[in-house]
Amino acid sequence: MSDTSPNPHHVRELEGHLGVLDSLSGTALGVLSAASGIYTYLGVRSLLDTDGALSVFAALAYSIAVSVGIFVFWTYLMRLLPAMRTARARLGLLGSMVLGSVAIVAMSSWLNAAALAGAAAVEQHLAHTVQDYQGSLERANTIALAAQGLERDVARVRQSFQDLSEQEATGDLSGIAGRGAVFRVLRQKAQELTALETQINAQGPVIDQAFAEGNAILSRMRALTVEPGPVEARSVEFSEEAVRLAGLITQLRQLSVAPLVSRAAQDLSASVVLPRLNTNAETAAGQQATIDSVLEVLGQRAATLAEAAAAVEEMTPSEEVSYTPISAADAVIRYAGNFVPSWAGAIAIDLLPAVLVMILMVTQGAIRHSRDRMPVEDSLTLAELRAAVAALREVEADLPPDTDVAHRPTPIRNPAE
Numbered sequence: 266m267s268d269t270s271p272n273p274h275h276v277r278e279l280e281g282h283l284g285v286l287d288s289l290s291g292t293a294l295g296v297l298s299a300a301s302g303i304y305t306y307l308g309v310r311s312l313l314d315t316d317g318a319l320s321v322f323a324a325l326a327y328s329i330a331v332s333v334g335i336f337v338f339w340t341y342l343m344r345l346l347p348a349m350r351t352a353r354a355r356l357g358l359l360g361s362m363v364l365g366s367v368a369i370v371a372m373s374s375w376l377n378a379a380a381l382a383g384a385a386a387v388e389q390h391l392a393h394t395v396q397d398y399q400g401s402l403e404r405a406n407t408i409a410l411a412a413q414g415l416e417r418d419v420a421r422v423r424q425s426f427q428d429l430s431e432q433e434a435t436g437d438l439s440g441i442a443g444r445g446a447v448f449r450v451l452r453q454k455a456q457e458l459t460a461l462e463t464q465i466n467a468q469g470p471v472i473d474q475a476f477a478e479g480n481a482i483l484s485r486m487r488a489l490t491v492e493p494g495p496v497e498a499r500s501v502e503f504s505e506e507a508v509r510l511a512g513l514i515t516q517l518r519q520l521s522v523a524p525l526v527s528r529a530a531q532d533l534s535a536s537v538v539l540p541r542l543n544t545n546a547e548t549a550a551g552q553q554a555t556i557d558s559v560l561e562v563l564g565q566r567a568a569t570l571a572e573a574a575a576a577v578e579e580m581t582p583s584e585e586v587s588y589t590p591i592s593a594a595d596a597v598i599r600y601a602g603n604f605v606p607s608w609a610g611a612i613a614i615d616l617l618p619a620v621l622v623m624i625l626m627v628t629q630g631a632i633r634h635s636r637d638r639m640p641v642e643d644s645l646t647l648a649e650l651r652a653a654v655a656a657l658r659e660v661e662a663d664l665p666p667d668t669d670v671a672h673r674p675t676p677i678r679n680p681a682e
Contacts (some may be wrong), residue, residue, distance in 0.1 A: 298332040299332055307376075312379075335369060343622050347626045347629035372610060374615050390591050392490050393600075399483055402483065406476045406517055408523075411470075411518075413472065422569070426566075427451075457529070465522050485506055525573045529567075531567070531571065
């Protein structure tokens with residue numbers, strides 16, 4: 266079994282260690298407070314827009330206030346919390362320590378993290394913005410190319426009307442050969458679709474050029490995220506490139522011919538200029554019957570084109586992306602998950618004294634526990650014993666001379682004699 270009896274030598278040993286460490290604690294706490302103040306100064310400077318003397322003075326004043334506050338706060342706790350004897354008092358000061366730690370993180374730690382990882386966080390923001398722009402550009406190009414695919418549908422409908430017009434010219438459609446009323450209606454619609462097809466073909470090179478230019482801008486933006494040098498200067502150039510890219514994405518959205526094909530499909534059967542029929546009643550009746558059939562075919566082709574155009578228009582559009590410049594402190598907060606080591610270091614430099622407070626609490630508690638179980642004579646130091654002997658001699662000297670010797674206290678010799 267282990268010996269759990271109080272040991273006066275162990276208590277004196279702990280007290281001796283505390284005496285030596287007490288002289289180091291203030292120095293260590295001052296160094297930690299100064300280091301936190303320096304990084305706080307750098308974090309505050311990243312938030313200020315101007316570079317004048319007033320900004321430097323404001324950042325310096327804030328960092329000094331933070332350093333002094335941290336030093337005083339932890340000094341109070343290192344002195345008072347280990348000396349508390351009741352659970353209620355300890356809980357009260359522990360609650361104060363938690364509240365003060367939260368305040369320190371709010372006024373200092375996040376600025377320390379901004380100084381440690383601010384530039385990297387801003388670069389992370391630029392990289393995320395590039396990804397967003399790339400997704401928006403590719404989506405706009407995909408929709409534009411899908412709309413260009415409607416050219417095949419338009420060409421198929423146009424070819425069907427040309428074939429019908431040739432059949433009408435030979436008399437295979439209405440039974441009357443020639444270029445009469447039915448022929449002119451079919452040619453009219455074929456020419457409209459030919460014009461639409463030409464317009465769609467003209468959009469192809471423009472789309473390809475816009476997409477290639479957008480990719481070139483994206484390459485430049487990616488290079489800006491990793492180039493050496495101050496991130497603030499790179500952010501300005503990055504913002505200019507982002508404006509150009511946003512304009513190209515908007516242009517790609519407008520180059521989609523799906524709305525144009527949809528309107529053409531609506532006009533295909535609605536806007537038919539009917540020619541004058543033959544004066545012969547029998548011939549006119551035949552022409553009218555053929556024209557009615559042609560109009561029915563027009564409606565069917567128009568519905569097919571409208572469905573194809575609607576399928577393109579219903580595609581999920583590209584997201585609206587805009588680049589917003591961000592400060593180093595805001596970037597560290599937004600992308601905190603990517604900079605956990607920096608956050609841990611920034612918080613640790615401010616809250617490390619809490620570990621020292623806990624160590625002092627445990628040590629002081631062990632000393633008090635041993636002293637409470639130790640007899641009084643074991644805890645007396647030589648100085649205290651000499652003072653007690655001197656007091657006893659003064660009491661003996663004040664006793665009357667006729668006091669019975671039997672009732673006089675036994676003289677105590679000074680151990681030093």
